[in-house]
Structures are given as structure tokens and as C-alpha cells.
Amino acid sequence: MDALKKKKSTTKGQLTRLCQQMETVVKSKVLDIKNLAKLRAIMTDYHRYRDVFEELTTEILNLADETDSGYAALEKKCLDELDLVNDTVHSYEAEIEEFQQVIAGEKQRESIVASTSTSPNNLFRVDNTFTPKLEEIKVPKFNGEILNFPNFKGLYENLVHNKGCS
Numbered sequence: 001m002d003a004l005k006k007k008k009s010t011t012k013g014q015l016t017r018l019c020q021q022m023e024t025v026v027k028s029k030v031l032d033i034k035n036l037a038k039l040r041a042i043m044t045d046y047h048r049y050r051d052v053f054e055e056l057t058t059e060i061l062n063l064a065d066e067t068d069s070g071y072a073a074l075e076k077k078c079l080d081e082l083d084l085v086n087d088t089v090h091s092y093e094a095e096i097e098e099f100q101q102v103i104a105g106e107k108q109r110e111s112i113v114a115s116t117s118t119s120p121n122n123l124f125r126v127d128n129t130f131t132p133k134l135e136e137i138k139v140p141k142f143n144g145e146i147l148n149f150p151n152f153k154g155l156y157e158n159l160v161h162n163k164g165c166s
Contacts, residue, residue, distance in 0.1 A: 008056040018046045039096050050085050
């Protein structure tokens, strides 16, 4: 029983270490494929250790004497720890899902663009060095008719001078 408790404690330490790694990536507030891959790898390890933790907890409870006066406290402690581990998994899975949605462009750009605000709504910073390549737009030629010039000028300014992407 002591060996199982020691192994469970070691596994709990591994889960804590993985939580710290996850927090480091999330707090970096950089949304990119590299960090998403890190988060997925950490979650894979977390799931693996969580399964081991759950198996060890079950073994400890199965070996414990239910008639022992300390069994109820042991059972409560074990179940509380399992709940915490599972809640953590769900929390990080939600973070990863949000991370994926932001990267995939499913959220509005305004919610993820870096700003000088310290609002808690600014969860992530986007690397704005990426400029999407849009389909080339044909600029119409002015036909010389003075009445059409204001329309041509407005269209030309919007397509050429005021463009936001290259």
C-alpha cells in the first residue's frame, strides 16, 4: 500500500509539472501553431498521467480496509483529488479549444488583437507580421469623362491608397 501511495504521489507531481508547463504556454499569450502543438503534447501527457493516477487511486481504495475508521477520510481525499485532476483536464481542454478556434480564425479579430489594455479579456497576443495574400483586384481605367471622375477617384483611392493588405 505504501508503494502505491508513493507512486501516486510521484504521478501527482508529474501532473502538477504538466500544469505548470501548460500555464507557461498559455501565459505567453502568443497564438501560433508551435504553441498549439506544445499544448496538445502536454495534454497527451496529462491524459496519460491522469489515467495512471486514477488506476493507482482505485488500487489504493480497493486495498484499503473499508471497516477501518480512516477509510472514509481516505476515500474522500482520493475522490477529491480525482475530481481536481479531471476538472483541470476539462479546463485545459477548453483553453486548447479556444486556442484552436482563434488560430483557425473562427473568433472575431478584435477579441484577439494585441492592445495596450490590461483587460482580462485580452487572453492572447497575435503575431501581426502575417499578412494574408488576397486575390488581385483589377483597378479600372478612367475613361476621360469628367462626370465619372468622382466615382473613379473614390474607387481608386479605396483600392490603391487605402488598402490594408498587399
